Amino acid sequence: MVSIDDLQRRIEGRDYTLGIIGLGYVRLPMVCGFGAAGFRVLGFDVDPAKVAQLNDGRSYIAHIPAERLAGLVDSGRFRAASDFGRLGDADAILICVPTPLTEHREPDLRYVERTAEDVARTLRPGQLVCLVSTTYPGTTREVVLPRLAAKGLRVGEDFFLAYSPEREDPGNRKYTLARIPKVVGGVTPACRELACTLYGQVIE
Template identity: 50%
Template sequence: MDFKNTLISKLNDKTSLIGVVGMGYVGLPIALRFAEVGIKALGFDVDPVKIDKLNQKQSYIEHISAQKIAKMIEADLFSATGDFKRLADCDVVIIAVPTPLTDKKEPDLKYVVATAETIQKFIRPGQAISLESTTYPGTTKEHLLSRFERADMKVGENYFLIYSPEREDPGNPDFSIHQIPKVVGGITPSCQDVGEAIYGCILDRVVKVTSPEVAELTKVFENIFRCVNIALVNELKMLTDRMGIDVWEVIKASSTKPFGFMPFFPGPGLGGHCIPIDPYYLSWKAKEYDFSTRFIELAGEVNTSVPYWVVQKLSEALNKQKKCMNGSKIMLLGVAYKKNVDDMRESPALVLTKLLLKAGAEVCYHDPYIPVLPHTREFQLDMTSVPLTPENLTKMDAVLIVTDHDNVDYQLVVNHSALVVDTRNALDRLNEKSKNIVKA
């Protein structure tokens, strides 16, 4: 049987079933995109709460509407399940599970491995498996190919294995999922052809590369590029603070150069699932080749130090008002890792809260997108968002702007706060020169 062309034909005539493992910020959008173009998608997750919400036509991700989910369910093009036996029914299985770090900042592939072991039980001839989780070069071969190969399963002949890194940017209105080019690397040329067919059904452009390793490194490199440049501008922020120069004005002026410059912006630390994590995946893998990624590791050190520097700046600003950090009431304004999203993954707000509590401060927060701080592996902070009112602001010794959401009344904040420490240049829009504003 010609498994490759049979699968490609099913994709082209929209009779295939796509299974997506992991209904998070990556998996849910890709599943819904297949459904949008008329290809049935089945979402898998180990979290029964997510499964129940999806099947009840509810959304738990800010930028994905419940109406969109409802439309796909009512058209019988999308549903969610925790029954992994149904993987056997799928023609394509896309893996979109987390790839965090261990406490020692080493790759933690337990979710990828657990998913691969589950797929191994149900894999059948004619299927394609695509890993989208960000990881180090070699993962697809080391952890998937090694598990799927058996006497009746030959990669590139009767099943197909692909790596195609996710490129999600939550909250970015300029790019819909279908507009973002997709890099695809297959184990064999036949796998490559199948990968192109899978993603060609839903995206405007597929970029083929010669191997999964190239695709794996492409994703890591994209985020290392951002990590290193953010570290550079964060270090520059700390230097210009000592020099009495506004780094934001420097960046704005530099951005007028029409060539050879790309603006990056400082902040309170790195956040999101990718940039704080991905560089360590490559640094760890590099040790296998007796190679030290000094530049990457230095960038990580600089970015890790930023929350500590912000707390120091806040403490100095309080001292100037003859106040001590110990016992001060501090409101964090915005706790999502970036503006206008409900995503808390690796948010610097978590580290800042931990540091402030350790220093003896009383901490609360306001974030219109995060009503309750979710528990993470490292942080279990039982906090809920407080209303942004004149009464609450006047009770604070300082407000620390961590995330510059657009739907916040910053004039209200300045008018009713004794001290505002701005890590995002959020108050620049007000053109305020008040003595109670400090940039950090």
């Protein structure tokens, strides 16, 4: 069993690497927020052009200045990659992939399913996985958990699984990442506690 106290100490001491899957306009502020707070951030995206642009310190979002992003890249606190085999380098993984609506007006979970399978390939003891994509209640337990648990690790003991829906209003200077209300849930109390500790470092 992994010690949650040790993991929380590492989070609070910034001896912790965050992996963010999906680098769209909602996720880049998250990259900058955690990077500015002193965390190492690995960003993952399937678009190699976007990865190259980010690694050059060039922002593609109007309200994220290139200077801010370049500062994180130059300091070594942010790096983007398209090699999902590097997910094992992250201590926490935030799944922020699209969930477009189907023709029946239901969330299309194919990206979530594929990403959960990618995470499962490198899942290791102590990792925290948090689903951030907008979806219906139960997705974390019904879709993500079975794919991760197939690795043989126990949720809440060996690895931790949480859900915290994305809350981002791009360009809103009043309700930034640090100030917008955030809901966090966990598959077990330990999962919720660890996720709250992580988000508590960047949200007031």
